[in-house]
Amino acid sequence: MEGVTIPTYDLKCEIVNNISFKVREKSIHAIIGPNGSGKSTLAYSIMGLPTYKISKGKIFFDGQDITNLNITERAKLGITLAWQEPARIDGLTVLKYLSLGMKDKSNIIQQAIKALKTVNLDPERYLNRFIDETLSGGERKRIELAATIAMCPRLIVLDEPTAGLDLIVIEDFFNIFNRVKELDMTILLITHREDIGMVSDYATLLWRGDAIITSTFPEVMIRYCAKAGLKEYCKRTIFQGEETACFDEDYIDRIFREEESK
Amino acid sequence: MSNTEYPKEILESLEDYNINIRDFLPGHGKGAKLLLDFNKIKGLEEIDGVILKGKEIKNGIIADIIIKKGVTLEDPIHLCFGVNKETGIQEIFPRIIAEDNSEVTIQAHCSFPKADGLIHKMFGHFYIGNNCKFNYSETHYHGEKSGATVAPVAYMYIGENSIFENNFTLTRGTVGKVKILIDIYAMKDSVIRSTIKAFGRTKNDSVRIRDSIFLEGENARSVLKMKAAAQNGGEVLMYGVTEGNAPKCNGHVECNEIVLGRGSICRARPYIRATDPEASVSHEASLGRFPQKWLDELKAKGLTEEEAIQTLIEAMLGE
Amino acid sequence: MKENSKYSEYRFLGKISTDEILPWYDFVTGKPWDDPEIPWVLDNKVRRQILIFLSNGSKTFEEIYQNLNFIPHPLLINEEEYKTKVKYQWTDQTLENHLLNLEWYNLIRKSENKYEILFPILGLEKLKDLDQIISSIAYKWLDVLKDVNDKIKNNLERIKIQKLDLSRILIEKIVEKLYENLKKENIIPDIPNIKSLWAEQLRNVKFEEWIKNNF
Numbered sequence: 001m002e003g004v005t006i007p008t009y010d011l012k013c014e015i016v017n018n019i020s021f022k023v024r025e026k027s028i029h030a031i032i033g034p035n036g037s038g039k040s041t042l043a044y045s046i047m048g049l050p051t052y053k054i055s056k057g058k059i060f061f062d063g064q065d066i067t068n069l070n071i072t073e074r075a076k077l078g079i080t081l082a083w084q085e086p087a088r089i090d091g092l093t094v095l096k097y098l099s100l101g102m103k104d105k106s107n108i109i110q111q112a113i114k115a116l117k118t119v120n121l122d123p124e125r126y127l128n129r130f131i132d133e134t135l136s137g138g139e140r141k142r143i144e145l146a147a148t149i150a151m152c153p154r155l156i157v158l159d160e161p162t163a164g165l166d167l168i169v170i171e172d173f174f175n176i177f178n179r180v181k182e183l184d185m186t187i188l189l190i191t192h193r194e195d196i197g198m199v200s201d202y203a204t205l206l207w208r209g210d211a212i213i214t215s216t217f218p219e220v221m222i223r224y225c226a227k228a229g230l231k232e233y234c235k236r237t238i239f240q241g242e243e244t245a246c247f248d249e250d251y252i253d254r255i256f257r258e259e260e261s262k
Numbered sequence: 263m264s265n266t267e268y269p270k271e272i273l274e275s276l277e278d279y280n281i282n283i284r285d286f287l288p289g290h291g292k293g294a295k296l297l298l299d300f301n302k303i304k305g306l307e308e309i310d311g312v313i314l315k316g317k318e319i320k321n322g323i324i325a326d327i328i329i330k331k332g333v334t335l336e337d338p339i340h341l342c343f344g345v346n347k348e349t350g351i352q353e354i355f356p357r358i359i360a361e362d363n364s365e366v367t368i369q370a371h372c373s374f375p376k377a378d379g380l381i382h383k384m385f386g387h388f389y390i391g392n393n394c395k396f397n398y399s400e401t402h403y404h405g406e407k408s409g410a411t412v413a414p415v416a417y418m419y420i421g422e423n424s425i426f427e428n429n430f431t432l433t434r435g436t437v438g439k440v441k442i443l444i445d446i447y448a449m450k451d452s453v454i455r456s457t458i459k460a461f462g463r464t465k466n467d468s469v470r471i472r473d474s475i476f477l478e479g480e481n482a483r484s485v486l487k488m489k490a491a492a493q494n495g496g497e498v499l500m501y502g503v504t505e506g507n508a509p510k511c512n513g514h515v516e517c518n519e520i521v522l523g524r525g526s527i528c529r530a531r532p533y534i535r536a537t538d539p540e541a542s543v544s545h546e547a548s549l550g551r552f553p554q555k556w557l558d559e560l561k562a563k564g565l566t567e568e569e570a571i572q573t574l575i576e577a578m579l580g581e
Numbered sequence: 582m583k584e585n586s587k588y589s590e591y592r593f594l595g596k597i598s599t600d601e602i603l604p605w606y607d608f609v610t611g612k613p614w615d616d617p618e619i620p621w622v623l624d625n626k627v628r629r630q631i632l633i634f635l636s637n638g639s640k641t642f643e644e645i646y647q648n649l650n651f652i653p654h655p656l657l658i659n660e661e662e663y664k665t666k667v668k669y670q671w672t673d674q675t676l677e678n679h680l681l682n683l684e685w686y687n688l689i690r691k692s693e694n695k696y697e698i699l700f701p702i703l704g705l706e707k708l709k710d711l712d713q714i715i716s717s718i719a720y721k722w723l724d725v726l727k728d729v730n731d732k733i734k735n736n737l738e739r740i741k742i743q744k745l746d747l748s749r750i751l752i753e754k755i756v757e758k759l760y761e762n763l764k765k766e767n768i769i770p771d772i773p774n775i776k777s778l779w780a781e782q783l784r785n786v787k788f789e790e791w792i793k794n795n796f
Contacts (some may be wrong), residue, residue, distance in 0.1 A: 047558075047562055049558055070561075071558060071561040071562055072561045072564060072565065072566050074560065074566070075562050075563060075565075076562040080562050080563065080564075081562045083559060083562075086559065087553070087555055087556045087559050089574065089577055090577065090578065091576075091577035091578050091579075091580055092574075093574070096573075096577075100560060100563040100564070100565060100573065101563035101564050102564075109344040112365050147563065151563060151564065226393060271725075272757075313663055315655075315657045315658055316653060316657075317657050324656050324657060325656075325657075326655035326656055326657045326658050328655060328658065328663060328665060331666055347728065350681070355656065357655055357656045358652075358654060359653055359667055360667075361666050361667055362667065364665065387653065389653040389665075389667050389669075390667075391666070391667040417626070419653070421669065421670055422666065445626065447626070447627070449669060450672070473626065476625055476626075476627070478627065478671060478675050479672065479675065480672065480674065480675075503624065505624075505625060507625075507627075507675050507678045507679065508672070508674060508675045508678070509674055530774050533621070535621065535679065536679040537679070537682045538675075538678045
């Protein structure tokens with residue numbers, strides 16, 4: 001994304017302003033930030049939804065300017081979105097739904113079974129079910145993820161994949177993320193949950209529509225906490241993982257002081 | 263009896279509905295069967311537990327189908343009322359009686375593949391006894407010229423503690439002019455599920471359906487779903503009536519119609535009424551287009567807008 | 582004077598004219614859009630059966646209850662071949678709901694412990710005779726209307742109404758007006774249209790007779 005600004009539908013104000021960042025191929029890149037910072041807006045504009053049109057800037061995918069392409073064209077390039085609240089459509093089976101985006105239609109069932117197993121759903125129980133109100137929230141989200149995986153896309157945008165789910169299901173999602181990582185896809189993970197963001201390699205912090213920093217996840221996390229004034233929380237969260245061992249308390253204190261002086 | 267004795271054009275449309283043609287042919291499978299070509303009975307097969315009597319009349323048939331008390335039929339009863347001509351008037355008078363404690367599925371198909379000025383009238387009565395499970399599916403095919411005028415009328419009475427499932431589907435080929443009236447009277451503890459699906463594809467197609475469910479017995483329950491699409495100037499009008507006349511009865515009417523293309527007209531009139539203070543009746547209706555979110559979700563899978571709409575139509579109408 | 586609020590800009594500031602003709606409600610004739618000619622009450626066959634039963638004379642609740650059941654018979658198969666064993670009986674609670682509903686619409690009345698119908702339903706045996714009377718009078722009126730039709734056409738030419746053929750619509754309007762006036766003059770009763778009951782009985786009996794005569 002280069003200098004991207006996205007206004008509200010009535011053009012009265014800007015939801016995100018002059019955002020620039022790069023997503024590395026085959027990485028997991030998180031977009032984190034508080035509620036209302038513009039994360040989902042960014043996700044929808046990447047997918048090309050008409051109500052989230054860019055007023056300034058450009059979006060590039062693999063070197064190609066996709067700013068003016070519509071949803072279908074972007075999907076055919078290999079971009080897809082797993083929705084925060086996926087629709088429930090009476091009469092549409094899981095198998096049919098998973099097959100919609102498959103490039104190779106010759107062995108739909110096999111591909112569907114593989115996708116369902118990746119998200120820990122038993123294919124025998126789910127292939128012929130309808131994606132309607134009879135599915136729980138967790139089941140519907142997993143099927144949504146399976147559908148995106150079945151497309152073999154190059155970029156999956158996951159919009160709040162764990163929203164509305166309980167801890168047990170969330171734990172399961174960590175396992176699923178790890179499996180998806182092995183499929184060599186690039187993932188753009190939209191989340192307001194810092195614990196979920198920890199699966200990512202890189203992150204961008206959005207704050208009131210502005211991109212504050214793009215860096216490794218721990219670095220971004222420190223900056224996030226500094227802006228929010230959550231020093232103790234920051235220290236508790238940051239030192240959980242081995243990869244954050246290079247950060248010490250002095251560094252965190254310094255970043256906090258910088259924010260306070262602004 | 264081989265396929266050649268019964269006009270294959272009448273049966274071919276069954277394949278559009280993923281129904282096996284052979285199931286309808288006497289000598290194949292175990293269920294009872296009745297095949298009519300205009301006013302000639304071309305095939306009739308009875309089995310134990312079922313009395314099937316048909317009488318040819320000038321323009322059609324009168325038929326009695328009785329499922330005896332306590333009989334559970336493993337295989338469906340197959341009925342095919344077809345006309346392999348362009349014009350004419352066919353009149354059908356079926357009377358179906360399912361006695362207490364019986365379980366039966368009836369698969370009926372009405373096919374007019376060459377219809378171009380053809381009129382089909384049906385006046386049917388269904389009497390379902392107590393503690394029954396009765397499943398009635400009717401599929402229609404009216405050819406490709408919008409040349410059929412079809413007017414079935416059915417009165418159905420569902421006994422105590424019985425489960426009645428009614429499915430009417432007219433989603434293949436053109437429609438012509440269709441006016442359907444179904445009145446269902448539900449007695450105590452009965453459960454009614456009625457689903458109507460229709461697709462008016464051309465500007466000469468007009469579908470008008472009135473399905474009324476009267477909940478006459480305590481704790482009777484019903485769900486009425488009416489789904490339709492009108493395309494290229496077609497017209498659909500659905501009346502879904504549910505009346506709660508007994509204590510603790512519960513009924514729901516749902517109308518969903520999709521307008522495709524300019525000039526198409528969809529109208530829904532869900533009527534709900536209650537005369538008992540303990541009755542509970544509800545309705546919902548939606549007309550017009552599919553929710554944009556659904557379309558965007560499917561487009562994000564790589565479908566074009568047209569493909570997304572087609573997928574949703576297929577899902578809605580079960581095509 | 583209303584206070585100002587955040588919705589002030591949504592207030593209509595123009596002049597509301599009530600002199601305009603409003604197509605959806607005719608204040609002059611007072612025909613309400615929510616009261617169809619055949620009330621929904623008669624949609625239900627059970628209520629129609631109650632009315633037909635009461636046409637034989639006033640009845641108690643118990644008598645109506647005893648009558649509100651039936652055993653269906655096949656069309657072709659006679660009792661010697663097979664006697665069907667399905668029976669439907671309506672409960673007293675449901676019957677009470679139907680009777681209250683018919684009372685509300687002034688189609689029946691409870692007098693002491695009996696229900697009586699408040700409008701005539703003719704026995705079918707009289708139908709053929711009455712059919713003849715109806716037809717002969719109707720044909721006479723048809724001749725009158727044919728004359729009127731010519732007068733309408735002449736008048737329209739004189740007034741020079743645009744090319745659309747109004748004469749047929751006007752004939753229908755005249756018949757409607759006639760129907761209204763007949764009710765005002767009390768020549769016909771001003772109650773819900775009961776023609777549907779007659780048709781219901783007629784269709785039922787004609788169908789049964791046709792079966793009997795042909796098979």
